[in-house]
Every structure is written in C-alpha cells, then in structure tokens.
Amino acid sequence: MSGLDQIFVWIGHRAAGWFPASVQPLVSAVLAIAGVMAVFGTCFALTTLAERKVLGRMQNRFGPNRVGPYGLLQPLADAVKMLTKEDIVPFSADKTLHFLAPLVLTVPVWLAFAVLPFGRNMSAINLDAGILFFFAVGSASELAVFMAGWSSQNKYSLVGAMRAIAQMISYEVPLVLSVVPVLMLAGSLELNDIVAAQGTYTFGGLARWNVFTPWGLAGLILFLIAATAESNRSPFDLPEGESEIIAGFLTEYSGFKYALFFLGEYLGLFAVTGLAVTLFLGGWHAPFQWLEWVPSWFWFAAKFGALIFLFIWVRATLPRLRLDQLLNFSWRFLVPLSLINLLVAAAWYWTGAWKFPVVAPIRWLLCAALIALPYHWLGRALRGAMPPPRKYIYAE
Amino acid sequence: MNGFGIIKGMIETARNFVGSYHDAQRLTTVQYPEQKLPPVENARTIPFLVFDGDDAMAGLRCTACVICEKECPPQCIYIVKDQVKKPDYVGKMQMQPKVFDIDISVCMSCGICVEVCPFDAIKMDQVFELSTGDRFGKLLLDKHQLAKPNDYFVKIHKTEASEIDVRREEDKRKAEAAAAAKAAAPKSPATPGAAK
Ligand code: SF4
Ligand code: SF4
Numbered sequence: 378m379s380g381l382d383q384i385f386v387w388i389g390h391r392a393a394g395w396f397p398a399s400v401q402p403l404v405s406a407v408l409a410i411a412g413v414m415a416v417f418g419t420c421f422a423l424t425t426l427a428e429r430k431v432l433g434r435m436q437n438r439f440g441p442n443r444v445g446p447y448g449l450l451q452p453l454a455d456a457v458k459m460l461t462k463e464d465i466v467p468f469s470a471d472k473t474l475h476f477l478a479p480l481v482l483t484v485p486v487w488l489a490f491a492v493l494p495f496g497r498n499m500s501a502i503n504l505d506a507g508i509l510f511f512f513a514v515g516s517a518s519e520l521a522v523f524m525a526g527w528s529s530q531n532k533y534s535l536v537g538a539m540r541a542i543a544q545m546i547s548y549e550v551p552l553v554l555s556v557v558p559v560l561m562l563a564g565s566l567e568l569n570d571i572v573a574a575q576g577t578y579t580f581g582g583l584a585r586w587n588v589f590t591p592w593g594l595a596g597l598i599l600f601l602i603a604a605t606a607e608s609n610r611s612p613f614d615l616p617e618g619e620s621e622i623i624a625g626f627l628t629e630y631s632g633f634k635y636a637l638f639f640l641g642e643y644l645g646l647f648a649v650t651g652l653a654v655t656l657f658l659g660g661w662h663a664p665f666q667w668l669e670w671v672p673s674w675f676w677f678a679a680k681f682g683a684l685i686f687l688f689i690w691v692r693a694t695l696p697r698l699r700l701d702q703l704l705n706f707s708w709r710f711l712v713p714l715s716l717i718n719l720l721v722a723a724a725w726y727w728t729g730a731w732k733f734p735v736v737a738p739i740r741w742l743l744c745a746a747l748i749a750l751p752y753h754w755l756g757r758a759l760r761g762a763m764p765p766p767r768k769y770i771y772a773e
Numbered sequence: 774m775n776g777f778g779i780i781k782g783m784i785e786t787a788r789n790f791v792g793s794y795h796d797a798q799r800l801t802t803v804q805y806p807e808q809k810l811p812p813v814e815n816a817r818t819i820p821f822l823v824f825d826g827d828d829a830m831a832g833l834r835c836t837a838c839v840i841c842e843k844e845c846p847p848q849c850i851y852i853v854k855d856q857v858k859k860p861d862y863v864g865k866m867q868m869q870p871k872v873f874d875i876d877i878s879v880c881m882s883c884g885i886c887v888e889v890c891p892f893d894a895i896k897m898d899q900v901f902e903l904s905t906g907d908r909f910g911k912l913l914l915d916k917h918q919l920a921k922p923n924d925y926f927v928k929i930h931k932t933e934a935s936e937i938d939v940r941r942e943e944d945k946r947k948a949e950a951a952a953a954a955k956a957a958a959p960k961s962p963a964t965p966g967a968a969k
Contacts, residue, residue: 434793435786438802690790694782756775 382672385412386498409501413490421643422452428689435693459639462632467530470629474528479630479637482521485514486641489648494569496661496674507568508560511652512553515607518645519545522616522626525638529629537625540700541616544606547707548613552603552649554715555596558722559587559656568652572660582666586659591744592722595752597657599715601687604649606707608642610688612695615703646688647681654680702763710759714751721747814930817897819877820886822919825862829920834894836861837870841886841895849879850886861892862941863948873916878908893937899929 389412393405426441426448433440441448466475492507494500504510519542526538560566563574577585587593606613617625627638654660658680661673698706721744728740793799803810824832842850855871886895898921905911927934 431790435790437789437793437799439800439804690783690786693790694786695779753775760775 382497382674384672385496385674406501413501414487417490417644417647420647421640422456424643424647424685425455425639426451427685428692431686431689432693435690456636459636460633462635464632464634465629467629469530471528471530474524475629476634478521478525478528479634479641481524482518482641483637483644485517486644486648488514489645490651492568493648493651493655494572494660495651495677496672499661499674500569503567503569506566508556508566508571508652511568511648512549515645515648516549518607518641521641525630526626529626531629533622533624533628534626536622537616537618537628540622541609541626543700544609544613544615544703547704548603548606548711551599551707551711551715552607554712555599555603555718556652556656557715558592558596558718561719561722562587562726568655568660572655572662575659576662578666584659584662584664584666586657586662586664588657588659590725591741591748592718592725593657595714595718595721595748597653599711599718600649600653600657601684603707603711604646604653605688605691606703607649608646610646611692612697613703614697615700618697646685650681650684650688651677653684658684705759705762709762710755713755714748717751718748812899812901812929814932816899817884818882818901819880819898819903819914820875820884820895820919821898821921822873822916823894823896823923823926824920825923829917829922831859832922833869833916833920834861834892835870835873835916836867836892836894837873838868838891840889840891844885844889845880846883846885847879847881849876850874851876863944864952865948870916873919874913875919876913877903878912893941896926896930896933 389405389408392408393401396404429451430440430448441451444450444454466472489511491501492504492511522541522545523538526534526536526541529535559571563571565571565574575584575586579585583589588597609616615621615625617627622628627635630638654677659676661677663669663671663673663676724747725740725744728743731740789799823834824830825834826832837852837854839852839854842848842852851872851874852870853872855869857869858866859869861867882897884897887897903912923934923938927938
C-alpha cells in the first residue's frame, strides 16, 4: 500500500536529499510549490477543454474537435492565441491598478492550495488554523475584482464589479457557515485532522465521511452552491453576464491579463472544490475499507474530478439568476439554512450518545427532518418574497 | 418540493450528454467546412448587382440613380455616374454607373438598398465565406466584382426573381408593342394636317 501511495512524498524526499542539509527545507518547499503549480496548471488546461466538450455534448453539439485528435490540443491553441494577443490598456484607465488586478486575483489563489491535503502526508504545509488561512487568502479575490472594475474606467466594468462585490460578500457568509459544523464535530481547524476524523469505517466497511450524515449532506450542498457563486460560475455568473454587461469587470482586459483572470477563476474553483472534497467527502480516504489499497491521491483526484464535472453539469443546465433573486437566495435561504445546519450538527453530536436498538436510522432520519423541514418552509417563504412573474402584455 | 425542477433539468442535460454519444440523430450540427447546408431562400448577406444577358457591364440594370447610395445607413455605397448612356431592357436610354463600390466591411446587411432600388438592380447575395487577411483590398468590391447574372439571382431567390422576371417580360412586351405601333404609324405624323 505504502509504495505507490507515498511515491510523490518519496520523490520529494529523495530530490531534497541531494542538497546540503541547510537548504533542504527550502528545496522541499520549492518542490511542493512546483508540484502543485504543475498539477493544477495542467488541470486548468484540461478543465477548459473538458468544460467545452461536456457543455457541447449536453447541448447536443460536438464541442471543440479540430485541433489535434478529438480536439485534445485545443488548450494549447487557446494559450497561443491568448499570449499573442495585443495587451490593450484603456487610455483613461488607472494603469497601476489595471496592471495589478490580475496578479492580485491569481497569487492568493495559489496560496490557498498550500493547506489542502492531496493525499496521505501530502499537504504542502500543516497549518493548525489551515481553514482560516484558506478563507483569508480566498477573500482577496473580491479586492482584485473591484480593482479590475474600478481601474478600467468603463461603466460595464464598474457595474460588473459592483455585482461581483454584492455577490461575493453575500455568498461568503453561507460558504463559511456551512463549513462550521465540520469544524465543530472534528474539533479542529487543521485540514489533516478533519480528514483523519473521517478516516474510520462503519457498517461493513462504509467510510465515515461527513457527507453521509444529514448535516454533512446539507452542508455539502450549501457549500457547493456558495462555492459556485464565489467563483462566479453559471448560474451565478452575473458579474460577467455577457448578454447584459459585455464581460463585466473583464471588459477592458485582453491578452495575457485576461488569461490570468481566467486562470485565477478556475484556480479558485479548484481550491474550493479541493476544500469540499477535504471537508465533506473524506479527503483522500477510500469510500470502502476494501478499497484502501488504491493510492490516496487517486481518491482525492477522483472526487475532485467528479465535483468539477458536477460544476460543469450545473452550468450546462441552469440559466442565470437576476440580481435580486441572487441576493434573496443567499440572505433569505442559504444563510438561515446554514445557521439551522449548525443546530442539526449539534443535535447529531448529542444523539451520538443514544444507546438503544436500531438507533442509527432513527437518529439519521430525525436529524434529516430537522434540516428538511426548514428547507421546505424557507423555500416557500422565498417564493412568496419574490415579485410575481412579470406579465408581458404585448408578447403574448 | 423545492429544487426538484433543478434535478429534472439536470436529468435532461445528462440524457443529452449520454445520448449524444450513441445517438447520432441528436447531433443536429453539421461539421462546417466538410459538410454544408444549402442556405434557405430568405438568407441574405451582402448586396450584388444584377445584370441581364452575357455582358456584365452592358446588361447591368443599375441606372446610377444613387437612391441606394443616399439611403444606405452606414454609407458604404459609392457611385459615380458615367457620361455615356446605354439602353435598358425596354430600349430606353439610361444612365449607368462609372464607379459602383460597396465596402462590405461596413455593410450591415440591412437590405435597405434593395428595398429602395426602383430598377430591381441590386439584390442580396448569399455568399458568406468572405473572410480575408487583406482588409482594404479584398473587402471593397467594385462593380465588376459585384455584378452577377440574373440566372444566379433566380437560383438563390427563386420566388422573388421569377416575379420580377414576369413583370419585366410584361414591360418588355408593352414596350415592343408600343414601338411596333410607333413603327406602324409613321405615316400619320407625315400628314399632320390630315388629322385635324
Ligand atoms: S442600384 Fe438601384 S438604387 Fe442604386 S443606383 Fe443603381 S438603380 Fe439606383
Ligand atoms: S445592405 Fe444596407 S448597409 Fe449594405 S449596402 Fe445595402 S443599404 Fe447599405
């Protein structure tokens, strides 16, 4: 088990071993950074292609199929196109901010990968407040987006940036709140501890992932919804709504800077996806005990890929929300629901001490009802709060 | 129940996703450069000048009345009238354009020039593979490049072209009849006094 499982760790150690002991920590840090950047850089290229392919298939099209066999070299063509384009800076733009915005978006996002455990013994650093660090660096993207919108001196950019700020602040709240139950029950802010807490097996070898508990399932769904909004993806892509405000805060960007924004957004998506895997889907643990022999990083990659596919699937399905719908949905639905989810997690914790026959299904159903009923009521209240559908007098 | 609409939608897209791999019927798009669909009759791209007969310049229907030049919203038509007149299809002497240019990089395919032309001389084409690296040389079309025979017009816009052809045949017949009447009656003006 340990050979293939620890292969990357082993390679890292061997490579660092060639250097004198004094610089070894530095070398292994650089190696970890290089590894993460290479893997997720490739991942970015593949995801842009996969996204276009899957979207195409879901809309009964072929998707890109011209460059290379089955269009596999499309990311390369895109990269060449992006890098050779003219870099245009508007005449009246605030040049410094305009230049800095893509960097401010991309650099902190890379930092977020530092705390994610990609496999057994495979996290770049073990911060004991890792999750706090993750959200702290993640929230820098708001700043970058507003810098981009403000410095462009363009009304579409500014409208896009305003939308982005409203959206990101509103969805940051449920994003963090949906994570809190996990922290409560694991009793730690360190991601490795949270993974370890999900590492045991019950009922004939089924893993004890958080997602198999009522609060974990609700938490995962809330987290994924908030993460979609945080990374500006459809159906929450209002800041870039092409049909309304051209490209939002990206309107005045071209060439390499545009590519950097693109990269930053995808990396942000990868980071929250990695976090969702870590917090709710058992991190790098296998789903069944008898599958433990498969390398841990494979499980992380598989869950990660599945979630990315889910994001693409949602994007292919749902239309864009209106701004009032978006904000109502967050403040009247997601935030109360994630607060209630805290109570459900507490109930789950207390009922853990119950001891009588068939306790497990009863406990599960009880806690599920605690979250399902508010879900139903809040949903109905939300629908009541919405303005009635507009009547189109002349279009009938 | 809330949220079931979303699940239903996702099932639908999943069905498309799986279905598009084994059911070629679903993929309605064609692979463009290799496969082409014939354009529908009402498709229109840029204008062209219709001519009758075999000689493009002699048969050009345009009379250089410059109505289209004045009406074109983005002002992409440029006409210079010729000093020499030529007979039109009914034999009347008409102006003809010395220069007739359309900058198709500016043309917005509105078809207004077609609607205002009183001589059925300018019609909408269906060509669309016009991309070129030479923006200034290849996208400014002169009258030689714009002229296309009436047969081509009949081919692409059958309904409209045959209506026009019928009308023009009628005109021609009337004109010929008038000319014949004129030719048959040269004696009467020879005796102007007799009529009175
Ligand atoms: S194309 Fe028609 S409207 Fe334009 S100048 Fe010629 S005859 Fe006149
Ligand atoms: S189609 Fe419209 S824009 Fe084009 S030449 Fe005719 S009038 Fe001008």
